[in-house]
Structure formats: structure tokens, C-alpha cells
Amino acid sequence: MTASVSIRNLTRTFATFKALDDVWLDIAAGEFIVLLGPSGCGKTTLLSILGGFLTPTSGTVRINDRDMAGVPPAQRSTTTMFQDYALFPHMRLIDNVGFGLRMRGMDRASRDAKAAGFLDLVGLKPSAQKKPHELSGGQRQRVALARALAVDPDVLLLDEPLGALDLKLRRQMQDELKALQRRVGTTFVHVTHDQEEAMAIADRIVVMNHGRVEDFGPPSDIYMRPKSIFAAGFMGEVNFLSGRVGRVECDAAEVETQIGPIVLPIANFTIARPQAGERVTICIRPEHFRAVDQRSVAGLSEAIVSDVSFFGTHHRCHLAPVASPEKRLVAHMPQSARVAPCDRIALSFDPAGVTALPEVREA
Amino acid sequence: MAQPSETQTTDIVLPGSARRLLASALSWLYLVAIYGFIFLPVAVLVLFSFQDGRLPVPPFNGFSLQWYESVFADRRLMAALANSLMVAVVSSVISCLLGFLAAYALARYRLPGSVLQRGLLIAPMTVSYLIIALGLLAVLNALQVPLSLWTVGIGHVVINLPLCFAIIYASMGDHHVNIERAARDLGASDVKVMALVTAPMLMPSIMAAFFLSITFSWDEFIIAFLLSRFDVTLPVEIWSMLRSGLNPKTNAIGSLVFLASVVVLVVLELALFGRSRKP
Numbered sequence: 001m002t003a004s005v006s007i008r009n010l011t012r013t014f015a016t017f018k019a020l021d022d023v024w025l026d027i028a029a030g031e032f033i034v035l036l037g038p039s040g041c042g043k044t045t046l047l048s049i050l051g052g053f054l055t056p057t058s059g060t061v062r063i064n065d066r067d068m069a070g071v072p073p074a075q076r077s078t079t080t081m082f083q084d085y086a087l088f089p090h091m092r093l094i095d096n097v098g099f100g101l102r103m104r105g106m107d108r109a110s111r112d113a114k115a116a117g118f119l120d121l122v123g124l125k126p127s128a129q130k131k132p133h134e135l136s137g138g139q140r141q142r143v144a145l146a147r148a149l150a151v152d153p154d155v156l157l158l159d160e161p162l163g164a165l166d167l168k169l170r171r172q173m174q175d176e177l178k179a180l181q182r183r184v185g186t187t188f189v190h191v192t193h194d195q196e197e198a199m200a201i202a203d204r205i206v207v208m209n210h211g212r213v214e215d216f217g218p219p220s221d222i223y224m225r226p227k228s229i230f231a232a233g234f235m236g237e238v239n240f241l242s243g244r245v246g247r248v249e250c251d252a253a254e255v256e257t258q259i260g261p262i263v264l265p266i267a268n269f270t271i272a273r274p275q276a277g278e279r280v281t282i283c284i285r286p287e288h289f290r291a292v293d294q295r296s297v298a299g300l301s302e303a304i305v306s307d308v309s310f311f312g313t314h315h316r317c318h319l320a321p322v323a324s325p326e327k328r329l330v331a332h333m334p335q336s337a338r339v340a341p342c343d344r345i346a347l348s349f350d351p352a353g354v355t356a357l358p359e360v361r362e363a
Numbered sequence: 364m365a366q367p368s369e370t371q372t373t374d375i376v377l378p379g380s381a382r383r384l385l386a387s388a389l390s391w392l393y394l395v396a397i398y399g400f401i402f403l404p405v406a407v408l409v410l411f412s413f414q415d416g417r418l419p420v421p422p423f424n425g426f427s428l429q430w431y432e433s434v435f436a437d438r439r440l441m442a443a444l445a446n447s448l449m450v451a452v453v454s455s456v457i458s459c460l461l462g463f464l465a466a467y468a469l470a471r472y473r474l475p476g477s478v479l480q481r482g483l484l485i486a487p488m489t490v491s492y493l494i495i496a497l498g499l500l501a502v503l504n505a506l507q508v509p510l511s512l513w514t515v516g517i518g519h520v521v522i523n524l525p526l527c528f529a530i531i532y533a534s535m536g537d538h539h540v541n542i543e544r545a546a547r548d549l550g551a552s553d554v555k556v557m558a559l560v561t562a563p564m565l566m567p568s569i570m571a572a573f574f575l576s577i578t579f580s581w582d583e584f585i586i587a588f589l590l591s592r593f594d595v596t597l598p599v600e601i602w603s604m605l606r607s608g609l610n611p612k613t614n615a616i617g618s619l620v621f622l623a624s625v626v627v628l629v630v631l632e633l634a635l636f637g638r639s640r641k642p
Contacts, residue, residue, distance in 0.1 A: 053544065073548040084538070086545035090563040099559075100549035151549060 002029040002187050003064035003077060003154035005050065010059035012045055012211075019045040021211035023059070027204075029154075032181050032188045034198040036234070037208035043191045044159060046208075050189060051080040051157050064154055074103075077154035081161050085144040087132040093119060093143050094128040100151035118146040121180070138169045145177075149184060158190040162197060174200045195235050199223070207231040223285075225270050225355055232283045232355065239329050241282040242359055245274045255356060257282060258324035259347055260300040262354070269356045279359040287314065288353035289331035300347040303329065308339050315339055321347065405621055412614035430615035440616060443600035447581055450512055450596055454519035455527075455576035459569055461520070462527030467557060470535040471543075481532075488525040495521055496589040503590070510592040518586035523576040530575070534568035574631040578624050 301323035
């Protein structure tokens, strides 16, 4: 079972603190949504409101087109998987997974059969008679998932479910979680502060900061065409350059920057059509710097390499542009490139990978 | 840097080790004395409960089970024993139940004046049993409730409720909140959350509170004496036996009471603390 979720001007305040500030979101049935943001950005508050554990100060939540105002957690078609798994320590796994079915009045034989099926789904059928303390962290996480799915929720809410696992197990569980979501088709809303995790599992990512939605879209859109400086910075390393829009043509505009003029397609201005004279911030990912070739932007300043480290897939270089020596840029040069400190290289990048946003003061 | 002091003390090595020996001997003596002080009366009681002869005083004349025989043959004593057991079990069950409910409410909900309420619940611990018994006696008289084993039970709930509340409240941590929340999210009503999730999770401390209540009620004299009339508990019966002079039977029944307390403690230790040692 699955359902759509629609959130309209949702606000939640704690005393004077605005945890959520006018949030609008439309989640389609069967989507895997990740709420991404730093701690204190409101993502867990939003999840708690969806689950019914917190009431919004204002605004509405509709699940499957039904208004959720005043509906307690038990009567919602959502289940929550808690960060600490919240397994019942005194019950065997099969009773943990069957608990929701027991509360729905299912008799022991049928709920044991169904619970065993869900334990099988997460690969723990042989451990059905064990107690939670006999399991590893990853196994407990799987039991919590099976228990939440056993009641056939329309929407599964996951509160940093992978936070307590080590990195390797985490990557493995991400793949399992995604595969499982595809199989059961339930709408998943998953909270995390790890942008790699978000990119690995999400159909769409909601980037949040200070209780607001900064960006919402598929991982590649948010990475390549972020709609805010915060979203650009949170999704990965990025260089910011401030500039002023010069000549605007029908499908491209020129931007004057510290390192020279850059001509960008209009589509790279993600918020609004650029106006001549407007101040903008240019976002360039380190990997978009490249060796000079026919597709790249010409006429940029040269730069001095101040520092190089080899990362296997690339060389990570710190660059100081000659035209603006106090500015530091980070660039990833290809594995095969030969770069050394004090080298003077021509700056160049593919304009397709560059985004221009209305200016916010540089950090 | 320890070098100078070491050379300084080489000539007094022997006194040093002797001092250590003395300290060790004294600490052993202290250990023996303190356990002797605690357990000697009990040991004497148990020893003379096997006394062969009429007087429970030294010298020890020989081994006999005659006093145990007469204890088990004494119907009044046996009736008092059964009364004590019943009062202990019933009052402890009620104390644990009320203590659990109070602890649950104060740990999970924001109540008006919760600090004050917590204080009021624990306060009877600081009041002497005599005062509690006299107060209850006055109230029961005013309400014209006849004295019985029930009134003794009420008195024991009054003294054991603060204890049960304190033990159970202390074990109700915030780490259980999400587990209860999960149960509610899966469709459990508040009563089911308490019965199926919270109480089983707290079972070790509930059982500890229960067995401690049992031992306190089992031993309690003043309240049982002042609030009972025809049916009496074991301590009251023993006291009335003592009024008619020193009797080896009291040693035998005392030994049995002691044995019962030891059994409860051993059960407590094995059932609860033995289990909690596992991770």
C-alpha cells in the first residue's frame, strides 16, 4: 500500500524558535523522499508531524488526500522507524514484528505466519526466536524495518535509521533499503544529514535549513542545478564566485567575475531570468574545472597551484587565480594530469556544470 | 625519583612489613567483628532453636527438633504465619501496582506540581511506623472501620508504596520513551502500552520492589500490632508468646522467619540481579 502526502504552509514553533517555517511539499505515492539538512534544520520535526507525534502550529498535512489534523499516530496510515530502532527488548523477533498485527486483533497463527514472512524479507527468518539483545546493530535495524512494514503502512517514516551503523554497513543497508522500497512500493520519507546517503537512495531530496525547504528535486538536479547557495554547499564541495551580469542575449548571458568574463546559458540561472547589472553568485563544483579544450570557457585568468593531494580518482588542487590572488579555488584535476605546487595553469571549465544564483554575501 | 626515600627506608623494612601485616590483621579482625555483630544474635537464635531441654540459655545441651515440632503443632502460630504471608503478598501487589502507576504518570506526563507530588509520595518514608499506625488508627476509628487483617494491609501499603514508587520511578528512563511511542504508533492503546511494553521492560525493578515490600511487611510489628484485633500476623503472635516468658519455641519460629527472608533474598538475587549481569 502506498499514499501521496501533501503539506501546505506548515509551521511549527517551540516557544520562540521556529522549527518549521511555511513548508510546502508534494510527495507522490510510492516515492522515496529524503529530508536532508544539518541538525536543527527541522527535518525530524517535520517527520514527527507526519507521524502524528507533534501537532503543527499552523498549516495542513494530507495523507492520501485525508486531512491529518487531530489524528493520533495509531490511526494514521504511517509507521515510524525510530533512530534507536525502539525494539521491544522483552519480546522475540517474531513477536516484535507481529506486535502491530496483534494490536489489530489478528490471531497468533496468522500473525506469526505474516511476521515470519516479513522477517524473511529482511533476511532474518532463522533468528525469529531470538531476542533483540542477541542481534548486531544492522540486524536490529532490519527487524525495526520489518516491524514497521508488517502493518502495511501507506507511508513509512524513517528517522536517521542508518545513523548508528558504521560506514561500510551503512552503504550496504542503503542499497537494501532502496531495493526493499522498490519491492513493497510504500512511500518512504527518510531523514538524514548525510548527503551521500541522500543521493544514494532518494528519488527526490528535500534540502532543509532553518526550518525552510531550500531545494526539492531529484539528486542530480539538486547537485547540478541547486536553487540556493545553501543547497549547493550542502550537497558537496563547491566554489562560489561573485559576479555581475553584463550583456544578456536570448539564450545566454555574460557574467563578469573575479577570474574573468563567463558566458552562461540562460538555463543555468536557476531562479529567474538574469537582468543586466544584477549581482549573482556563480557555483562551480571542483570536478568541473578541466584542461583547456574547444568546449571550455576561454579568456579566464590563469591560476597558481598552491597545494595538491592525490585522492585516487582525482588530484585535489588548491588554486590561487592570478587576477584575484586572495581568492582560493578548489579543483579536481583528472587522475592522469600532472600538477605540482607553483605550477601556473590556465583556468577552464565546462559552462554546462556551472550554476548562477542571485547573490548572497559570500562566506 | 622514588630512589632517595627507598634508601632512607631500607633500614626499617622489617617494621614496614610488620605494620602492613598488622594493618591486614586489623582489617580482618574488623571484618569478623562487624559480621559477628550482625549475625551472632541470629546464629545464637538458630543454635538454641535446636536446644534439647526446657531453657533456651547456655549451655547448649544437645540437638533436638522438639521446638520445631511444637511450632508446627501450634495452630495459632500456623494461622498467624498464613495471615502474615497473605498480608505481605496482597499489600505488596497493591503497593507495586499503585507505585508503578504513579511512577508512569510522573515520568511520562507533565503534571501540575509534579515535584511536589513526587515529594508527597515519598514523604511517608520519613515518618516513623508508630506515627503512621497511630494516625491510621485514629482515621479508622473516626470512619468506624473495624480492625482486621485488611487494616493491617492498608498500613503496609502506606509504608511500602513510597518504596515501590521510588524504585520503579528510578528505573523509568527516557530510553523507554521511543519504545512506548513505537508501540503506540503500531496501534497499541495506552493501557496496552503499559501492560505489554512498559511493565515487562521494567519487570526487574518491579520484582525488586515487590520482594522488598514482602520482606518489610513480613517483619513489620508496630502497625500490625496496633491495627489488628482477632486475626494477627506472625510478629504480633511471637510478641504475645514472649509475654508469657522466654520459650525455645520463639527461637524456632524466629529461625523459620529468618529462613523465609533469606529465601526471598536469594530468589531476588538469582531472578533479578543474576539476570541483569548479562549484557
